Amino acid sequence: AQSVTQLGSHVSVSEGALVLLRCNYSSSVPPYLFWYVQYPNQGLQLLLKYTSAATLVKGINGFEAEFKKSETSFHLTKPSAHMSDAAEYFCAVTLSGGYQKVTFGIGTKLQVIP
Amino acid sequence: GAVVSQHPSRVICKSGTSVKIECRSLDFQATTMFWYRQFPKQSLMLMATSNEGSKATYEQGVEKDKFLINHASLTLSTLTVTSAHPEDSSFYICSARGRGRRIATDTQYFGPGTRLTVL
Numbered sequence: 001a002q003s004v005t006q007l008g009s010h011v012s013v014s015e016g017a018l019v020l021l022r023c024n025y026s027s028s029v030p031p032y033l034f035w036y037v038q039y040p041n042q043g044l045q046l047l048l049k050y051t052s053a054a055t056l057v058k059g060i061n062g063f064e065a066e067f068k069k070s071e072t073s074f075h076l077t078k079p080s081a082h083m084s085d086a087a088e089y090f091c092a093v094t095l096s097g098g099y100q101k102v103t104f105g106i107g108t109k110l111q112v113i114p
Numbered sequence: 115g116a117v118v119s120q121h122p123s124r125v126i127c128k129s130g131t132s133v134k135i136e137c138r139s140l141d142f143q144a145t146t147m148f149w150y151r152q153f154p155k156q157s158l159m160l161m162a163t164s165n166e167g168s169k170a171t172y173e174q175g176v177e178k179d180k181f182l183i184n185h186a187s188l189t190l191s192t193l194t195v196t197s198a199h200p201e202d203s204s205f206y207i208c209s210a211r212g213r214g215r216r217i218a219t220d221t222q223y224f225g226p227g228t229r230l231t232v233l
Contacts, residue, residue, distance in 0.1 A: 034221075036224070041205075041227070041229065042226050042227060043118075043120070043207050043209075043224040043225050043226040043227045044158075044207070044209075044224040045224070046221060046223070046224075049218075049221060051220060090157060090158070101160060101163070102148075102160070102222060104157045105157060106156065106157045107156075107157050
């Protein structure tokens with residue numbers, strides 16, 4: 001079975017500051033890892049995914065994440081926060097191949113302060 | 115890119131009635147569709163997985179007779195909440211995985227969600 005832990009249900013950053021959202025995973029086999037963003041009353045939009053290729057993954061809207069096996073982490077970063085980045089972010093894990101059940105973290109709500 | 119739509123986006127119904135939610139893949143063939151439920155300020159909980167032409171597989175604790183799922187074609191899945199009660203009020207989100215041009219077969223693409231309120 002696999003699981004993800006998102007540290008910090010709420011994160012606040014100033015506009016222009018670094019965004020760091022933490023995600024640690026647990027999986028008995030090599031995982032696929034995802035970050036999704038959800039705006040209020042909307043579905044989830046895929047930001048980026050790790051599928052056992054490059055460990056540093058670049059996504060949309062300037063976000064990137066690095067897969068660190070030794071730390072079982074897949075933290076999401078963005079060098080400079082924009083007001084439009086305010087949303088809920090979900091880390092998710094599934095088994096390699098992507099054809100198994102996807103397990104989501106509890107989500108981190110990002111607040112951007114002007 | 116892959117687009118998944120849901121209809122309706124919001125629905126309010128009386129207790130005891132049934133509500134049908136549609137999930138469509140607009141530009142790809144959805145061989146597998148997933149239905150999630152999201153309570154306020156919580157994560158997504160998988161309710162069931164359906165493969166086109168097959169019966170849905172429900173997660174433990176989800177009543178299959180209450181949440182009827184049909185995946186009759188490669189572009190449409192429906193979730194029917196039967197005899198809805200106030201505790202069924204929630205945000206229901208579908209996702210799809212499949213094949214098509216410019217989509218990744220190993221990625222789930224999500225619909226915009228349906229807000230169900232049962233009075």
